[in-house]
Amino acid sequence: MSTFATPAGRAGTRIVGLGSYQPDTVVSNHDLAQRMETSDEWIRERVGIVNRRFARPEEKLVDMAVEAGAKAVADAGLSPSDIGAVVVATCTMPSPIPNAAAQVADRIGVKAAPAFDLNAACAGFCYALGTASDMVRSGSADHVLVIGAEKLTDWVDPVDRSTAIIFADGAGAAVVGPADEPGIGPVAWGSAGDLVDTIHIADRNSFIFQEGQSVFRWATTQIAPVAQRAVEAAGLTLSDVDVFVPHQANLRIIEAIAKRLRANGAREDMLVARDIVESGNTSSASIPLAMDHMRAAGQISSGDVALLVGFGAGLSYAGQVVRCP
């Protein structure tokens, strides 16, 4: 009987580079208050956003993904030919085919790369990071470029004040490579398809709809336990976490989850990402954007233990601990 060969695989994986891209156009709460019945004060209090970035009409999701991805490859000290696969986490492509990843790979210069999109909405980056890590560990690819990229403004009613004040555009990326000492913990992930109606786009002619309070209740009660599972899966305790980088959905959600983690042993001095204040909610892009911005600001250092957790439409959720590159 013939025996199938399997690749040897790797002991562990690590994030070896980060990159991000935001469109130039800054949109303040005051700008939004010109277009709809809302106010700077209301938005700051309910969601914590002060400014966000909107892509220009001709600026495509793929353009943003290319920018962020190329920066992450350069940051890793690699060349595009070192990248073995490209995964784009996104839920806002203008059409279902073609996917983003193949174009992104080609434009970055990763020739003939395995390339696919992954849709787990705002949990997409953590889903893709877990998938990429498993690809490297199993020997399917040596380095995987993971990008979260969204042009939410294509799918948001620009004058619906329950969504237009929250969602924004941008891209963030990470390169996953092999490591002797594991720097990406096992993914803790799952879904709650029974709550599908709470965030959705009904059809190609519709905008994003969400039941804000149901989503708020779910996120503030169900996500801290997922984050805790991620920490335990890596064999760590919450007190080991230096920085908490949840999906930047709403500052009130972020603070409620951080409070629960602290009540269960996370340190008072654990840094909590608040990138939403200046970036808005960019769905799958928000976690790598926050990490890249915090690193640029000198808030996190190489080797720090970061706890990531994404959550959103599906409903879907995923989290893991990583060492900062």
Add this chain to the structure above:
Amino acid sequence: MSNEDIQKGLAEIVEEVAGVAADDVTADKSFVDDLDIDSLSMVEIAVQAEDKFGVKIPDDELANLKTVGDAVKYIAASA
């Protein structure tokens, strides 16, 4: 549990979530207009009340609980 005990327990939750002094949380007060509690804090209060009193307070019920007294009555009836 007496309505008085429920109100006392609820007041502790309101203080913890929204920073309103527990003594100000009296039956006739409106959460939004008198205690300045917004709809997201109401969700957090509901979640904690569910744990504390072993009741269910779904979002559509929550919208009807305008005053502290309304909430106490609802919890007493469902506990």
